[in-house]
Amino acid sequence: MVSLKDISARCNVSVATVSKALNDHKDVSAATKERIIKTAKEMGYFPNSQARALKTNRTFNLGVMFTDEAGRGLTHEFFAKVLNSFKTEAEQLGYDITFINKNIGGKHMSTYEHCRYRNVDGIAMICTDFSDPDVYEVVNGDLPLVTIDHVFECRSAVVSNNETGIEELIDYVYSMGHRSIAFIQGKRSAVMERRLNGFVRACMNRGIEVEPERMLSGEYHSPQITYELTKKLLENGSRPTCIFMPDDYSAIGGYNAIKDHGLRIPEDISVVGYDGIAYSEFLSPQLTSYKQNTAKIGSLAAKKLISHIESPATTLTEVITVDGAIQTGASVANIL
Amino acid sequence: MVSLKDISARCNVSVATVSKALNDHKDVSAATKERIIKTAKEMGYFPNSQARALKTNRTFNLGVMFTDEAGRGLTHEFFAKVLNSFKTEAEQLGYDITFINKNIGGKHMSTYEHCRYRNVDGIAMICTDFSDPDVYEVVNGDLPLVTIDHVFECRSAVVSNNETGIEELIDYVYSMGHRSIAFIQGKRSAVMERRLNGFVRACMNRGIEVEPERMLSGEYHSPQITYELTKKLLENGSRPTCIFMPDDYSAIGGYNAIKDHGLRIPEDISVVGYDGIAYSEFLSPQLTSYKQNTAKIGSLAAKKLISHIESPATTLTEVITVDGAIQTGASVANIL
DNA sequence: TCGGTTTATTAAAACGTTTTCGCTGCTCTT
DNA sequence: AAGAGCAGCGAAAACGTTTTAATAAACCGA
Numbered sequence: 001m002v003s004l005k006d007i008s009a010r011c012n013v014s015v016a017t018v019s020k021a022l023n024d025h026k027d028v029s030a031a032t033k034e035r036i037i038k039t040a041k042e043m044g045y046f047p048n049s050q051a052r053a054l055k056t057n058r059t060f061n062l063g064v065m066f067t068d069e070a071g072r073g074l075t076h077e078f079f080a081k082v083l084n085s086f087k088t089e090a091e092q093l094g095y096d097i098t099f100i101n102k103n104i105g106g107k108h109m110s111t112y113e114h115c116r117y118r119n120v121d122g123i124a125m126i127c128t129d130f131s132d133p134d135v136y137e138v139v140n141g142d143l144p145l146v147t148i149d150h151v152f153e154c155r156s157a158v159v160s161n162n163e164t165g166i167e168e169l170i171d172y173v174y175s176m177g178h179r180s181i182a183f184i185q186g187k188r189s190a191v192m193e194r195r196l197n198g199f200v201r202a203c204m205n206r207g208i209e210v211e212p213e214r215m216l217s218g219e220y221h222s223p224q225i226t227y228e229l230t231k232k233l234l235e236n237g238s239r240p241t242c243i244f245m246p247d248d249y250s251a252i253g254g255y256n257a258i259k260d261h262g263l264r265i266p267e268d269i270s271v272v273g274y275d276g277i278a279y280s281e282f283l284s285p286q287l288t289s290y291k292q293n294t295a296k297i298g299s300l301a302a303k304k305l306i307s308h309i310e311s312p313a314t315t316l317t318e319v320i321t322v323d324g325a326i327q328t329g330a331s332v333a334n335i336l
Numbered sequence: 337m338v339s340l341k342d343i344s345a346r347c348n349v350s351v352a353t354v355s356k357a358l359n360d361h362k363d364v365s366a367a368t369k370e371r372i373i374k375t376a377k378e379m380g381y382f383p384n385s386q387a388r389a390l391k392t393n394r395t396f397n398l399g400v401m402f403t404d405e406a407g408r409g410l411t412h413e414f415f416a417k418v419l420n421s422f423k424t425e426a427e428q429l430g431y432d433i434t435f436i437n438k439n440i441g442g443k444h445m446s447t448y449e450h451c452r453y454r455n456v457d458g459i460a461m462i463c464t465d466f467s468d469p470d471v472y473e474v475v476n477g478d479l480p481l482v483t484i485d486h487v488f489e490c491r492s493a494v495v496s497n498n499e500t501g502i503e504e505l506i507d508y509v510y511s512m513g514h515r516s517i518a519f520i521q522g523k524r525s526a527v528m529e530r531r532l533n534g535f536v537r538a539c540m541n542r543g544i545e546v547e548p549e550r551m552l553s554g555e556y557h558s559p560q561i562t563y564e565l566t567k568k569l570l571e572n573g574s575r576p577t578c579i580f581m582p583d584d585y586s587a588i589g590g591y592n593a594i595k596d597h598g599l600r601i602p603e604d605i606s607v608v609g610y611d612g613i614a615y616s617e618f619l620s621p622q623l624t625s626y627k628q629n630t631a632k633i634g635s636l637a638a639k640k641l642i643s644h645i646e647s648p649a650t651t652l653t654e655v656i657t658v659d660g661a662i663q664t665g666a667s668v669a670n671i672l
Numbered sequence: 673t674c675g676g677t678t679t680a681t682t683a684a685a686a687c688g689t690t691t692t693c694g695c696t697g698c699t700c701t702t
Numbered sequence: 703a704a705g706a707g708c709a710g711c712g713a714a715a716a717c718g719t720t721t722t723a724a725t726a727a728a729c730c731g732a
Contacts, residue, residue, distance in 0.1 A: 001452070003718055014682045019720060029680060046453050050386035050395070051718035054687045059386070061434070074416040075614070084410045091437050096454065098397070098434045101427050116337070117382050118432065223618045252618040259620060278411070279615065282559045282588040284595060339688055350712045355690060365710060387688035390717045 002043045010039050022047075053119060062090055062305065063100040063120035065111060065128045065138070076221060077249070077277040078294060079127040082148060085298025086124060093306050095121070102134060112137040122305045124148070130189070144308040146301050150190050151319055156308065158301040158320045162191055165290045165324055166198035166244075169272055172288070172326055173242050174206050177336035178270060181208060182240040184229050184254070186220035186247065195274070199244070213238075220246050223253030230257035234269075241270060241335060248273035248280040248289050255283060266333035276327045286329030297322045338379045346375050358383075389455060398426055398641065399436035399456035401447060401464045401474070412557060413585070413613040414630060415463040418484060421634025422460060429642050431457070438470060448473040458641045461486065466525070480644035482637050486526050487655055492644065494637040494656045498527055501626045501660055502534035502580075505608055508624070508662055509578050510542050513672035514606060517544060518576040520565050520590070522556035522583065531610070535580070549574075556582050559589030566593035570605075577606060577671060584609035584616040584625050591619060602669035612663045622665030633658045 004022075008015045013032060020028045021036035022045075053059045066083065067073055074080055087097055100114050100123065111134040115123055122144035128135060130150055138145065139152050147157045173181065183199055186192045203210045213236060219225045226245060230253065233243065245251040251273040255265065263269050265285055273280055276291025300320055307315040340358075344351045349368060356364045357372035364372075389395045402419065403409055410416055423433055436450050436459070447470040451459055458480035464471060466486055474481065475488050483493045509517065519535050522528045539546045549572060555561040562581060566589065569579065581587040587609040591601065599605050601621055609616055612627025636656055643651040 001718090005718080015719085016682060016684090016721080017680085019718095020681095023720085027680065032680085046449055048390070048455070048718050049453050050389040050455060051687090052720080053386040054384070054390060054689090054718080055720045057687085074410065074420045075413055077411055080410040080416055087435060091435075091440055094440055094443075096434055096436075096440065098432050099423060099427075100432075104427055104430055104432065107430075113382055117385050119384070119386060223615075249615070252615060256618060256620055279559075279585070279588060282592060284592055337688090341688080351689085352691080352712055352714090353710085355688095356711090359690085363710060368710085384688050387717090388690075390688080390719090391690045393717085 001048070002045045003048070004045075007036065007040050007043060007045060010043070011036055057119070059119045059121055060095050061118065061120050062095045062097045062302075063115050063118065063123045064097050065100050065123065065125045065135075067127060067129050073127060076127065077279075078247075078275050078292065081294035082298040082301075083126050085295045086126065086302045087298075089299035089302035090306070093302065095302075095306060097124075110134050110137055112141050112143075115141075115143055122146070122309045124301055124305055125150070126301075144305060144312070146305040146308070148297060148301055154317060156304050156317045156319070158297050158304065158322060160292045160297060161321045161323050162194035163198035163201075165274070165292075166195045167202040168326055169244070169274075169288075169290055170199065170202035170206065170208075172328070173270065173272060173332055174208070176270070176332050176334045178242040178332075179208055180211075180214070180238070180240045181242045181244065182214035182216070182233055183244045184216045184218050184226060184233070184246055184250075186218060188217070192220075211238075214240055218246055219250070221249050222246075223250050223256070225253070226250035227253035227257045230254040231261065234258070234261045234263070239269070242332065243269065243271050245271060245273045248275045248277045248287060251280070251287055251289075252283070266331050270332040270335075272332060276324065280327075280329070283329075283331075285331050288329040288332045289327050290324050291327040292324040293322050337384070338381045339384070340381075343372060343376050343379060343381060346379070347372055393455070395455045395457055396431050397454065397456050398431050398433045398638075399451050399454065399459045400433050401436050401459065401461045401471075403463060403465050409463060412463065413615075414583075414611050414628065417630035418634040418637075419462050421631045422462065422638045423634075425635035425638035426642070429638065431638075431642060433460075446470050446473055448477050448479075451477075451479055458482070458645045460484070460637055460641055462637075480641060480648070482641040482644070484633060484637055490653060492640050492653050492655070494633050494640065494658060496628045496633060497657045497659050498530035499534035499537075501610070501628075502531045503538040504662055505580070505610075505624075505626055506535065506538035506542065506544075508664070509606065509608065509668055510544070512606070512668050512670045514578040514668075515544055516547075516550070516574070516576045517578045517580065518550040518552070518569055519580045520552045520554045520562060520569070520582055520586075522554060524553070528556075547574075550576055554582055555586070557585050558582075559586050559592070561589070562586035563589035563593045566590040567597065570594065570597045570599070575605070578668065579605065579607050581607060581609045584611045584613045584623060587616070587623055587625075588619070602667050606668040606671075608668060612660065616663070616665070619665075619667075621667050624665040624668045625663050626660050627663040628660040629658050 004015045004018045008018045017028055018036055021033045090097055100111055102109055102111050125147040145155050149159050151157045200210055216229045218229050245254045254271055258265055258269055265271055273287045273289035276289045280287040280289050340351045340354045344354045353364055354372055357369045426433055436447055438445055438447050461483040481491050485495050487493045536546055552565045554565050581590045590607055594601055594605055601607055609623045609625035612625045616623040616625050
């Protein structure tokens with residue numbers, strides 16, 4: 001590998017001058033600067049990122065916490081899209097991203113220790129298990145951090161507007177004439193709490209009665225469990241006219257349960273999902289859902305994190321809420 | 337940050353001894369070794385990975401090439417799963433993974449240059465655009481490399497058995513009595529060539545006629561295009577009894593086209609997919625497909641790559657083929 | 673002409689490791 | 703008793719940068 005020393009030898013200048021020339025410092029003449037840059041290119045020079053990191057304490061590397069738990073993680077379209085947009089934005093701004101985990105190579109290392117070991121400049125929690133104690137070590141640590149869809153005190157976060165998202169959906173189905181609505185919720189979590197809040201508030205505002213037996217607690221991203229819960233709901237006597245599913249993916253389970261029960265969507269019963277993942281468009285009938293702005297969530301998170309890194313003094317810690325939009329399919333009937 | 341020097345001061349030994357003690361070299365007595373390890377732990381010492389990398393030329397970091405093209409990349413379940421399993425296995429073996437791209441931070445840098453800059457120990461091409469000239473720079477470079485679902489001369493690769501996979505599917509539908517089979521192919525690529533070969537060969541072996549007007553060339557992972565092609569196929573006079581879709585995801589388009597045409601699956605026409613992604617199980621009727629062993633593909637790729645890195649002399653360059661298995665749903669009728 | 677300022681350059685230290693080699697003492701042979 | 707061998711430890715160089723402080727050269731105004 002060609003190093004600064006090699007270039008300095010070739011150009012008859014010192015290593016210091018080469019370094020400054022390549023980093024465009026002002027205290028080196030235009031002539032030598034040009035000469036150095038030229039031969040650097042000729043020799044195929046590339047800086048050594050770890051040597052640089054060693055001196056500057058900056059790696060231009062972002063750590064991403066991302067769990068692999070079944071059903072979540074990379075194969076979850078929502079998170080995959082957010083990660084993708086986060087990655088793209090970070091790269092645009094000059095940062096690479098590295099997955100951070102624990103237990104690397106058998107040696108136990110906490111997530112935070114791993115971050116310090118790799119010297120990442122900042123951390124993004126994109127899809128993590130917030131019940132993991134490791135998380136708090138990171139949150140209480142002193143590395144820049146941005147979380148997604150979860151809020152910690154004194155830390156920046158980017159969240160989708162789960163509360164108003166549900167409210168908009170309620171508005172919509174209300175406008176279609178629905179008054180008895182069931183809600184199959186996801187797993188207890190910050191996100192789920194918000195959606196539940198939004199649901200209850202919107203119902204109360206519209207004068208829709210919230211009946212406990214129509215509020216089921218289930219699981220995100222699980223067609224199986226949603227299948228069972230939907231079945232249970234349908235077997236109960238008082239049938240709602242519309243069912244809110246935990247998310248689009250689990251809505252498949254709901255669809256199947258309804259069909260297996262001999263009912264038609266939306267003629268006999270209406271269905272709405274949440275997330276707006278690509279394939280919800282291809283369900284038949286097309287699913288009405290709340291499409292999250294994954295591109296914006298990911299890119300804002302990257303921008304915020306990098307801003308915390310590069311100008312800590314002037315960047316304020318805040319919670320950024322990203323709006324989505326209703327995606328109307330054919331799964332909600334107008335029953336007015 | 338606490339460094340070796342700090343520990344050496346506290347223990348009244350030299351930096352060298354500390355380093356050796358922590359790396360468990362044999363030329364330091366058990367007593368001092370224990371003492372050093374103990375105080376290192378007390379002081380919260382963690383090695384600095386870039387300083388170490390600078391000396392040893394090993395980063396324990398793997399570069400992953402992964403394109404973000406629409407429809408491919410992270411949101412493609414097959415690749416997401418492979419990546420996930422690759423990541424898990426690599427971490428188990430002590431390696432982190434970093435996404436490699438070009439144009440980081442506005443400065444143009446080829447993929448290979450980026451790898452050298454970050455000093456990754458090896459590269460995995462998991463889902464890349466093989467028409468990109470950058471790819472060849474990497475292939476011709478001298479970093480360890482493993483490709484997935486694509487074979488380069490003199491490079492190790494892990495591939496799914498596209499050829500026999502299709503053959504097994506043909507065997508299956510043949511056993512169900514199908515003799516006129518249509519094949520909507522994906523985009524021209526190495527993978528597609530293999531599947532096509534398998535299809536043609538298997539048909540010839542069984543005496544099934546391969547009619548050109550039933551071989552359509554389409555796109556992977558595109559329900560829209562597959563919808564159009566399926567429609568076109570159905571509007572042609574001679575209707576096949578079974579259609580092979582490019583993959584499970586695009587099969588949704590096929591399903592919709594068939595339903596819109598007023599036909600039932602599988603009573604009027606049978607359908608098979610490819611990949612065995614999770615949600616194909618929830619299509620109704622459940623899709624018959626060829627389930628790829630994504631877990632094995634990813635983990636074998638990681639093992640092979642790391643083996644190339646750690647014992648280059650004794651690791652042979654080879655193409656590893658990973659078998660999948662038919663996943664029988666209800667989308668193929670028995671018409672015997 | 674001279675002191676002062678600016679400009680261009682460099683030597684050297686530093687970042688935190690790993691590793692080679694050499695230096696002690698000690699034990700073991702003979 | 704003397705040499706060989708060995709175990710335990712340290713000094714120092716090296717990896718490739720960046721940065722500070724010092725030096726040298728050129729220029730400029732009075």
